[in-house]
Amino acid sequence: MEITSEKRVPLQQAKKGLPIRDVLLIGILLAAGAVLKFFVGSVINFGMKPNFIIAMYCLIILLIKPRLLEAAIIGILAGAICQFFPGQPYINFLSELTGALAMGLVSKLPLDRFKIPIKTLFCTFFSTLVSGFTFIGVMYVLYYSGVDITPTPLAIFMAIILGTACINSIIVQVLYIPLKLALKA
Numbered sequence: 402m403e404i405t406s407e408k409r410v411p412l413q414q415a416k417k418g419l420p421i422r423d424v425l426l427i428g429i430l431l432a433a434g435a436v437l438k439f440f441v442g443s444v445i446n447f448g449m450k451p452n453f454i455i456a457m458y459c460l461i462i463l464l465i466k467p468r469l470l471e472a473a474i475i476g477i478l479a480g481a482i483c484q485f486f487p488g489q490p491y492i493n494f495l496s497e498l499t500g501a502l503a504m505g506l507v508s509k510l511p512l513d514r515f516k517i518p519i520k521t522l523f524c525t526f527f528s529t530l531v532s533g534f535t536f537i538g539v540m541y542v543l544y545y546s547g548v549d550i551t552p553t554p555l556a557i558f559m560a561i562i563l564g565t566a567c568i569n570s571i572i573v574q575v576l577y578i579p580l581k582l583a584l585k586a
Contacts, residue, residue, distance in 0.1 A: 418471075419465065419467065419471060423465040423467070426464065426465060427475060430458075430460060431454065431457055431458065431461070431475075434454040434456060434457030434458070434479075434482070435454060435485070437451075438454055438486065439486070451565060451568040451569055452529070452532075452565050453572070454482055455497070455500060455528070455529050455565075456525065456569040456576075457479075458475050458476060458479045458501050459500075459504050459524065460577060460580065461475055462475065462501065463521060464580060464581060464584060468505075469505050469506070472502055472504065473498060473502055473505075476498040476500060476501025476502060477498055477501075479493075479500075479501065480494035480495070480496070480497035480498060481494070483497060489536075489540055489550055492536055492539050492540055493536070495535060495539055496533070496539065497532060499532060500528045500531050500535070503528045503531035503532075504527075507527050507528065508520070512524075521573055521574045521577045522573075522574050525566075525569050525570040525573040525574070526566045526567070526569070526570040529565055530562060530563075533558075533561075533562030533566065537552075537553075537555070537558050537562070540552050541555075
C-alpha cells in the first residue's frame with residue numbers, strides 16, 4: 402500500500418475592502434482637494450474654477466480602480482467634504498455620489514487602445530459633467546418644488562459645468578502619470 406501526500410495549499414479568501422495604502426491615498430487626496438478648493442477658490446473667483454474635490458476623486462478612482470461600492474463611498478466622502486464650503490447644502494452628497502459612480506463605471510471602458518492617452522481626460526470630463534448636471538438637476542427640482550433656494554440661471558450653470566469639466570480633466574491628466582509612477586499602480 403502506497404501513501405502519497407499532497408502539498409497543502411491554504412485557501413485564499415476573497416478580497417474584502419481596500420488595502421490600507423488605498424485608504425490613506427483616498428484621505429490624503431480628498432484632503433488636498435479640499436485645501437486646494439478653499440485656497441484657490443478664494444484667489445480665483447471669476448465664475449469658473451476647478452473643483453479640486455471632483456478632480457481628486459476622479460484621480461483616486463483611476464489610480465486604485467475600486468469596485469463600484471467603494472467608488473460610491475468615495476463619492477459620499479467627497480460630498481461630505483463639500484458640506485464645509487459655501488453653496489447649496491446636501492446637494493453635493495448626491496452629485497458627488499453620481500459623479501464617482503460614473504467615474505467608476507466609465508474608467509472600466511477599454512479606452513487604452515488609442516495611441517493618444519484619452520482615458521484620463523474622457524473619464525474625468527464625463528464624471529464632472531455627471532456631477533454638475535446632477536447638482537443642477539437636483540437644485541432645480543428643489544426650486545420648483547417650493548424649497549427656498551435661488552438657482553443660478555441655466556445658461557450660466559452650463560458654462561460653469563463645461564469649463565469646470567475641462568479644467569478638471571487637465572488637472573487629472575497632469576497628475577495621473579506622476580502619481581501612477583510614484584505608487585507603481
